[in-house]
Amino acid sequence: MSRGLAGEVWATMTETIDLIAHTALRDLQAFTKKTGQPTKLELLDLTPMEHVTNIEIDEEHVTITYNEETTHRYNAKAISHLEWTYKYNTDPEFVQAVKTVIDLARKHLRDLPENVACPPGCAECCSGYEPFVSRADVQRIADHFEIPFERALEDYVVQRPSADGFYLGYLRKIEEDVATQCIFLRGKGSGHYYCGIYASRPHDCGAFTPIGCDDVDADLKHTSKFEPGSPFGPKHPPTLPKKRRM
Numbered sequence: 001m002s003r004g005l006a007g008e009v010w011a012t013m014t015e016t017i018d019l020i021a022h023t024a025l026r027d028l029q030a031f032t033k034k035t036g037q038p039t040k041l042e043l044l045d046l047t048p049m050e051h052v053t054n055i056e057i058d059e060e061h062v063t064i065t066y067n068e069e070t071t072h073r074y075n076a077k078a079i080s081h082l083e084w085t086y087k088y089n090t091d092p093e094f095v096q097a098v099k100t101v102i103d104l105a106r107k108h109l110r111d112l113p114e115n116v117a118c119p120p121g122c123a124e125c126c127s128g129y130e131p132f133v134s135r136a137d138v139q140r141i142a143d144h145f146e147i148p149f150e151r152a153l154e155d156y157v158v159q160r161p162s163a164d165g166f167y168l169g170y171l172r173k174i175e176e177d178v179a180t181q182c183i184f185l186r187g188k189g190s191g192h193y194y195c196g197i198y199a200s201r202p203h204d205c206g207a208f209t210p211i212g213c214d215d216v217d218a219d220l221k222h223t224s225k226f227e228p229g230s231p232f233g234p235k236h237p238p239t240l241p242k243k244r245r246m
Contacts, residue, residue: 021046024046025041028044047067049064049066050066051066051067052066053066053068053081057098059089060088060089061088062085062086062088062098063084064084065083066081066082066083068081114218117210119217119221120226121187121192121193121220121226122190122210122217123185123187123193123194124190124216125205125210126181126182126184127185128179128215130170130178131171132167132169133169133171136203137202137204138168153168156172156183156184158171158172171184184196187228187229190220191217194226194228196231197231198228
């Protein structure tokens, strides 16, 4: 063997072989041979499936979203991802895998979250959250204190009208920082907090649930007794109707 030929053979032997592309090409060739449909390697995406962000399964298909990329611009951002869809219900291996997921779901169907009820005196939701108030909420607070609607709105609501006009703003805090306590929160600390207008609190406050909440004070016992103290006192005395002159 001449030196030139030997060098060419050696170069060929030391070249890196793309095993993924090689396998894909072999599969495509087998598919073409079987079906008669022409295939091209350059039309096949060989990107590895990484960074899976979403898996959606219905009665026939599984769709996996992966390899998401975000390009930031000054005024917008472009988000791209790859998506793989497969009709799994004709694939016994996939059917068994989905069955396993369903069986696991059935097994854990009655698993409960750590927090299904607020521990007494927690009030972590009364700091950091912005309970929005509607016109009906403000009116209920005004009736509670026996003051005009406009005074309740001015004294107890940070006004921030919504686009649809439903919400008028959110409850004031003891400071301008929204992470501070609600002005209606009473008590000396966690485990002793209570709402000063509980019966007239906004709908957002009454609808709050600790299920899935990461801010619940887990150190508090649900079995402890709790007695609320005095209610919140209004900033101004109630406006009494003027007496008519006889």
